[in-house]
Amino acid sequence: MSGPDEGVGGDAPQAIRKLAPGKLVIASHNPGKVREIRALLGPYGIEPVSAAELDLPEPEETGTTFVANAELKALQAADLSGLPALSDDSGLCVEALGLEPGIFSARWAGPEKDFGVAMQRIEDRLAALPPETGRDAHFICALALAWPDGHVEWFEGRVDGTLVWPPRGDRGFGYDPMFVPLGHEQSFAEMDPEAKHAMSHRADAFRQLVAAVL
Structure with a gap:
């Protein structure tokens, strides 16, 4: 999926803009995300x-959506740095919890970014529901x-x-220790990073980005 220019009116689709080799700001203060994004961008001269x-x-x-939060972070970083900027907004959506924590995934970890607390919060909520x-x-x-x-572009x-x-x-990082992708027995936090990169939500979005702009 790609998005047109933010704030441009009309229904005509905007052309995908290509990203030239060179410096790119990763608009994140999460070292785990930055590490994964560096690994994914490594082969492309970025x-x-x-x-x-x-x-x-x-x-x-x-x-109020993952896309909206990613856009505001990327736009601010590009404006302040004068460089192209890439932002990731991601989260865990639990079906039985009405897709929570969703866009609040990082905030459930609190100001200390303690995802042990966040994972326990999810487990406690699930444990309070019927056993089935x-x-x-x-x-x-x-x-x-x-x-x-x-x-x-998004x-x-x-x-x-x-x-x-x-x-x-x-x-891994975040909620990885409690998430097992379909068709696998290991959690994301048990996998080799290369195995996770091959199938993760971030890898899925990156495949689209690479095909479109690199």
């Missing part, structure tokens, strides 16, 4: 620099690529799976 390295502030995520309640869940990743002139990826308890594995 030189990723994180928002933290540039001392860029973290904007308040006021959007399903544990289906999916991760969503929205990528927004913005240029300093305000042009934005892409959205998804991976489906089930939740396990207790959490398993010490790789």
Whole structure:
């Protein structure tokens, strides 16, 4: 999926803008995300620099969708840095919890970004439901690529799976230890990073981005 220029009126589709090799701001202060994005961009002549390295502030995520939050972060980073900027907004959506935590996935971890607390919160909510309640869940990743002139392209990826308890594995980050993708027995946090990169929601969105702009 790709999005037209933010704020441009009319129904005519906008041409996909290609991303030239060179510096690209990763509009994230999450070291796990930055690490994964660097690995995914490595083969394409892109030189990723994180928002933290540039001392860029973290904007308040006021959007009501993953795409909206990704766009506002990318647009701010591009405006402040004068460089193209890529932002990722992603989260875990639990079917039995009405797709929560969703866009609030990071906020469930609190100001200390303690995802052990966030995972326990999900498990406690599920445990309070009838025993036959399903544990289906999916991760969503929205990528927004913005240029300093305000042009934005966006892409959205998804991976489906089930939740396990207790959490398993010490790789990955966020909710990875409790998420097992469909067709697999290991959680994301038990997998080799290369295996996760091959199937994750972020990888799905990146495949779309690469095909469109690189």
